[in-house]
Amino acid sequence: MPREKKPQNPPVKDKKGSKTSKSLIKRLPVYLRILDNLIRRDVDIISSRVLSDETGFTAEQIRKDLATFGAFGTRGTGYNTSYLREKLLKITGLDKQIRIVVVGSGHLGKALTRYNILKNPYVEIAGIFDANPDELDNEILGIKVQPMEDLPLLIKEQGIKVSMITVPAEVAQEVVDLLVENGITAILNFAPTKLRAPANVHIHNADLTIELQSLIYYSLEREKE
Amino acid sequence: MPREKKPQNPPVKDKKGSKTSKSLIKRLPVYLRILDNLIRRDVDIISSRVLSDETGFTAEQIRKDLATFGAFGTRGTGYNTSYLREKLLKITGLDKQIRIVVVGSGHLGKALTRYNILKNPYVEIAGIFDANPDELDNEILGIKVQPMEDLPLLIKEQGIKVSMITVPAEVAQEVVDLLVENGITAILNFAPTKLRAPANVHIHNADLTIELQSLIYYSLEREKE
């Protein structure tokens, strides 16, 4: 029988109609973080070369990345940090405050919630949820753990689109189903399992064991060449 | 002046001399996890097609990945789960128990340590360290937080090569320097900052704010086409 069409990477297009790759999109928040730092240090202008030093990406790649969305720099001078930051905020969607929900208030869920509250200026934790009744009275920096029953209403009332899940692998799929049902379109998954969702829902896997395990490959050898 | 040679991606070679990509290496632990599950369920033979269902990678890619390191399957049949697992363990270096050290025992450090103790069968936490004296008596699943002074000796005595760091960005570089000085060759960095290290030291960045921020890009639009 004929194989079904490959959906694979849903190509994302910029204004000009060319394709915008996943790897590019992942670099944008890095630029943003560097720009925040520079602006804090009152640096007004920055060249791709210096951005390269700060980010570890090549200057060529940085210029190419930025040029994908428009001509934000000044030839002979560089990029205006505040102007570039604003443009990048718009492109990434981080210009508006984004509210997200966390599902799973185990140790990892708590730590990640706290981490984002403290360190992620672009994201606001709208709620944290857990199925375990014992968790219900716990607070993470003032945010109370809520029962799963309250999740649908909160998502819908606040029009939340993004969620982070740190639940056991065994229940991850049903949590995803629930989230999708209620309008979530992007999920950051920390459970070490493959999740299924409709094509219009984006799932990023942040499996920390895999991160560490693949690193070990590089720790071994390399009696070079 | 002439630009220096691009070191960029240090190409890793397999036995046959062809290049082994970073993306491939990151898929290996995924295969390994699936195989562990299959073996637990007493599945002896698995086809690339079924592996595709379980992992989300295409069957073609899986066959290609595995063929990079040798011919582990049987035509007409599939792959023997236990045999393939053994081979992959050898390739990734996870056949021997790997000991790692964690630096930074804040909330995230504690959660990640706990997580790996419980969920990562291939890695053993040899120690967790923190500069803050207040942390010193804390225990994470029986592992006591130790002062930074004890770090060099432990690394050297046990020949540890891999470390995970969850310290504030401000001190991350000096921690890296210390680790490298004492023989660490691979670092998983959770601090939101670019770190410098000699070319033979591998640093993987696991910046969780970036993960979440780049996801937001995908949560917005996509009035398709």
Place this chain on the structure above:
DNA sequence: CAGTGTGTGTTAAAATATTAACAAGTTTGT
């Protein structure tokens, strides 16, 4: 107000990675 230096944006080339196609083995059934 030319001339020079600097750094972007763009286009072309090279390197990587993914997808597809298919030949070559294996097993199973008859």
Place this chain on the structure above:
DNA sequence: ACAAACTTGTTAATATTTTAACACACACTG
């Protein structure tokens, strides 16, 4: 023992991503 049904491993084609090269624009200097 042969044919049919499968599924791998390999080679070729395609697509994507990265790197390089350079023309073009601006700023500064004298």
